[in-house]
Amino acid sequence: MRRVREAIRKKKLKLWADNSWFLHHDNVPSHTALILREFFAKNSTNVIPQPQYSSDLASCDFWLFSNLKRPLRRKRFESIEDIKRESLRALKAIPEFDFNNCYEN
Numbered sequence: 001m002r003r004v005r006e007a008i009r010k011k012k013l014k015l016w017a018d019n020s021w022f023l024h025h026d027n028v029p030s031h032t033a034l035i036l037r038e039f040f041a042k043n044s045t046n047v048i049p050q051p052q053y054s055s056d057l058a059s060c061d062f063w064l065f066s067n068l069k070r071p072l073r074r075k076r077f078e079s080i081e082d083i084k085r086e087s088l089r090a091l092k093a094i095p096e097f098d099f100n101n102c103y104e105n
Helices: 002-011 013-017 034-042 059-072 080-093 096-104
Strands: 022-024 046-048
Touching: 002 013, 059 080, 059 096
Parallel strands: 022 046
Antiparallel strands: none
């Protein structure tokens, strides 16, 4: 957590200066542990609470990632660049209508 705070301090000077940045993370036990909550309080870290499980708020988990995985399934990649290129190609192949429809339903 110290590295995250240091990166924000270095890269987002204005946000750091007026403490107008917020941390948002999920509810896994390591993120909600007492020691981490105490660290946030001690260091005046603004934390946005994660709502309980909600498919409406996790569209990437329930819609986008499954749509990206399908065209990449059973493929082997030689490099990280190949993965990036094919992932971007799969992402661009998803019609804009589908993106909009995902958030409206």
